[in-house]
Amino acid sequence: MPPRFTMLLSLFAVISIATKTLADDSPSVGRPNIVFLLSDDQCTYSVGCYGNPDVQTPHMDRLAADGIVFDRHYVTTAICMASRATIMTGKYEYKTGCNFEHGALMQPLWNDSYPMLLRKAGYVTAMAGKIGLEVTQTPGKKGELPEDDFDAWGAGPGQTSYKTAQNKSMQKYAEQYPHSTLSYAAFADDFIASAANGDKPFCLSISFKAPHQPETPDERFDHVYQNKTFTKPANFGREFGQHFSLQSQQGRQFERFHSWHYSDQYDQVMRRYHQQVYAVDVALGKIRQSLVDHGVDKNTIVIFTSDNGFLCGSHGYGSKVLPYEESSRVPLMIYDPRHPNSGKGIRCKELTGNIDFLPTILSLAGVELPKDIDGRSLTMLYDEPETPIHKSLALINVWGPKKVHSLSVVTRDWKYIRWPYAAGEFKATDELYHIAADPMELQNMIDSAASAAQLTHMRAIYDSAVAKWKADAVPFHGYQPFGEIFSR
Ligand SMILES: [Ca+2]
Incomplete structure (x- = not known):
């Protein structure tokens, strides 16, 4: 090899080592913090900025106005555990192998989840609320909560509880916030305060239990929808489900039209549902205020979405699971304060899915994507909202x-x-x-x-x-x- 070429190679080696050292020693340089907020069973028509004038969601609407709203965002499986496994891994359910009745998430898949990869890349990570899945070493065996894989932990097993005192990792917030929804904002404030003082970027993931059944609103918000009546969606009622398959009527989601009283107590049921969403909205506002209070709002990306939607009487159904719009399409707002497209009120009409969160979050953090994922980064749509990133989703x-x-x-x-x-x-x-x-x-x-x-x-x-x-x-x-x- 000619000596000059060898010298050049050595120079390149020195430069790459120098670059690597910079990245390793100063992981916060240029890397944003990420707050990923997930509600549970929240449909698009529970949010003002998705066109429902009957509801009050000022903080979700403000997040939408500050960032970008996604109008065609789907969960690729419309049920809690599977959707969460997909969010964590960027893969379709048949590649995560994780759902109720099927099994926990296998350790190698969890190792390639966004919280694990971010932590490996130098992020401080926190998880609170209904993580909704466990991690197992062996197929078919019960898993364990990945508590030790986060720097701060406020999550719990199974469905968790609306009673903060019953959520072991959250008990210190129980006195001030006996209902769990606002306790997560308090957890967030503590974590953001601590992380803002450190020299590493952070990723905070909060999975609210609300508005999942059983309807258990925080009574401090009883006044919000007192005596309120709600306009039913144009497809409300059994007469608008006559063209659906016989198969779709066989699960619990069909009888719940009556047993959960969409059919005969619509306003009362929707008051409680929307009151739960209202509390999530308040928590979102508090979390964003914490970012301001601790001086990190300008470098923190906020993502808000739901694990699945919900049929609240549309077509004569209640609940989720089905592939129809109300259960499979969910709210999604992303705000990147650093981006020139922020504050323009952009709505994205392109097809996006819950498979896209892992590549989005890792791209924002500058972390290499694992192989064999199904999703694509939504940052492309923040740059250019009319870029089709998926021809179809399953x-x-x-x-x-x-x-x-x-x-x-x-x-x-x-x-x-x-x-x-x-x-x-x-x-x-x-x-x-x-x-x-x-x-x-x-x-x-x-x-x-x-x-x-x-x-x-x-x-x-x-x-x-x-x-x-x-x-x-x-x-x-x-x-x-x-x-x-x-x-x-
Ligand atoms: Ca759910």
């Missing part, structure tokens, strides 16, 4: 009664739903919605001659989603058979 349900299992694909304009269960009176069936023209899903276009070309197109997208499932499903926790079950 919407999965392999939880609960077999009859309700479904696989769907959604594009910017269309949604195709496949119900594979066939036995007795049930035949495998499918549904097609022109979401762009019919966001309330009032017309199933599956037999429409005018939509025949779209149906062919959506079926092809569906078939490729099934092919990916077959190729990539984890070999544990019962995911592989669904490749065949979902085949047309």
Whole structure:
């Protein structure tokens, strides 16, 4: 090798070592803090900035105005545990292998989760609330909470409790905040105060229990919706679900239209639901104020979303799990105070999903993405809101009664739903919605001659989603058979 070239190589080596040292020794240089806030079972129509004039969500609306709102943001599985595993890993459920009735998250997958990778990259990390999953070394074995993997811990097992005193890691906040929702803002304030004094960037993840059932609003907000009446959505009631499959009616989400009283006590039920969201909104306001108080608001990105949506009587259903808009599409607001597009009131209409959080958070932190993730960074949309980052997303349900299992694909304009269960009176069936023209899903276009070309197109997208499932499903926790079950 010519001596000059060797010298150049050595110079490069010195430069790379110098760069690495800078990054290792001063991890906060240029790296933003990240606050990831997750509510539980919150639908888009519980938020003012998503078009409901009956609700009060001033802090969510302000976050939207300060940052960017996502109008077509989907959870790829509309149930707590699976959605959280997807958020943590950036992978579809069939690649996390984690859901109720299936199993805990395997350790190697957890090792590549965003909190683990950020901590490895020098971030101080905190987790509070309903983390909603456990980590296991062995398939099929009960997992454990990854408490030691965070620098600060305010989370708990299972569903956690609305009573702060019953949440072991949060008991010191119980006297001042006996209801859990605001206790998480107090936890956040303590963590932000401590992290702001350190020399490392931080990542704070809070998973509120609210507004998950059983409806247990904080009574300090009883006045907010007292005697309030709410306009029902245009697709409210059983008469607007006649075109849905028989399969969709077989789980708890169908009978809950009545047993949870959407049918006969709508205003009372919605007062309690929205009151719980109101408390989350207050907590969001408090957390943002903490960022200001501790001088880190200019370098902290705030992300607010929900683990799944909720059907509050739309089409005559209550609850989640189903691939319809109310349960699968959720609120998402992101605010990056450093970005020139902030404060412009931008709404993004492109398709985004909960698979995108890991790549978004890691990209913001400048951390290399793990291999084999399904999501893409939403930072591209902050730069240019009309950039399509996904041609389609898969919407999965392999939880609960077999009859309700479904696989769907959604594009910017269309949604195709496949119900594979066939036995007795049930035949495998499918549904097609022109979401762009019919966001309330009032017309199933599956037999429409005018939509025949779209149906062919959506079926092809569906078939490729099934092919990916077959190729990539984890070999544990019962995911592989669904490749065949979902085949047309
Ligand atoms: Ca949930």
